[in-house]
Amino acid sequence: MDESIKTDRLGAEDSTEQRIFEAARDIFIQKGMEGAKMQEIADRAGLNKALLHYYYRSKEKLFEMVARSIINRAIPVIRKTIESDEPLHQKIAGFIDFYINLINHNPFVPLFIVSEMNKHPDSFYEKIMPIGVPKPQIFLKQVEEAIERGEIKPIKPEHLLINVVSMCVFPFLGKPMLRIVLSMDSAELKQFYDERTEVVKQFVFAALRPD
Amino acid sequence: MDESIKTDRLGAEDSTEQRIFEAARDIFIQKGMEGAKMQEIADRAGLNKALLHYYYRSKEKLFEMVARSIINRAIPVIRKTIESDEPLHQKIAGFIDFYINLINHNPFVPLFIVSEMNKHPDSFYEKIMPIGVPKPQIFLKQVEEAIERGEIKPIKPEHLLINVVSMCVFPFLGKPMLRIVLSMDSAELKQFYDERTEVVKQFVFAALRPD
DNA sequence: GTCTATAACTCGATAGAC
């Protein structure tokens, strides 16, 4: 089972175009638009610079393709979970399960998206628009109704949503910090991330449990 | 009351060196090492490029100074809170209060640190070393003791720490996302961030409350 | 210390052979 956010194209054709795209994705994710160099991408793909331009015309266009592909893959996941109308508890649990698992397989994607959003919020918005901005209304309403029925402790729905997302995403952004501060080795880190799903679920549901 | 993370130097001397440093800090935080241009820093400082080299020799050295200064200011805050031996509940509450307030005044610092850490973990570690890596042992032990005494629900102390930090930091990293997904305007965002301190405290303590 | 002018260099992009 491979949850990696790879590319838009289906199948695993090992075309030159594909190899360039994958090399570019890795480098852009790691170093950002300005930090990435065409030479480095070419080296990683095992080709020369000229070919990058042959297939993608310019660095900017190549970056566009990569960014779009990553966003196209990540956003629908959020949308689907947030917009579905399954029961609240189930939805939250499913969201945590799926989201942590997804990031676990694509640990650098959140930083890429967060950086992109902060540096170029407008171009990001344009990329998101066509595939549809996640609409949290259903979720927010579900929370309010659950509160009215006394099923969960009162909390502003927006804060609940952010709390859940924070605990899913941030540990991956702060991975190097964890390493240093908690002085964990690779094995301990892996275990830590494997435990996360259950821990976050328990934490959230404990926080929501009414008196 | 000014909680901004400004510079290493005390006082507010308006020397050329100082103006360059502050301009550089603003630009580097906003655009990163590669995205920032010496010309832009010079413009912001109201000087010419040559002076940047006169005072700081190279772009790399200037960046080093800025990065070091930001880290030197942010880390001791974490250390002090984590390493103190005040009672657990008080410590957690104080941590949330202080941390959210601090980031609220320096909203771009977390992204800078997270990006830096991920791009150059080694150079980051070297910068942190001399001022002392925060040692969470006291905190971790306090949590374990509180669990044994039945004062709080069982949870791995490391996860609790990360949960708290996540909910404090991530909402600022994801600000543009909040804007889009929750479609908040500036006023609503401000209110949202003002509410955060109380919401996070309540959420954490509710999650920790034993059955 | 501060400025202008320019050297030196990096890197994206193109030309042209194969």
Place this chain on the structure above:
DNA sequence: GTCTATCGAGTTATAGAC
């Protein structure tokens, strides 16, 4: 389609006048 060689724009860095 793929390569080597090179151009040219944009940047960092320095020389030298004031």
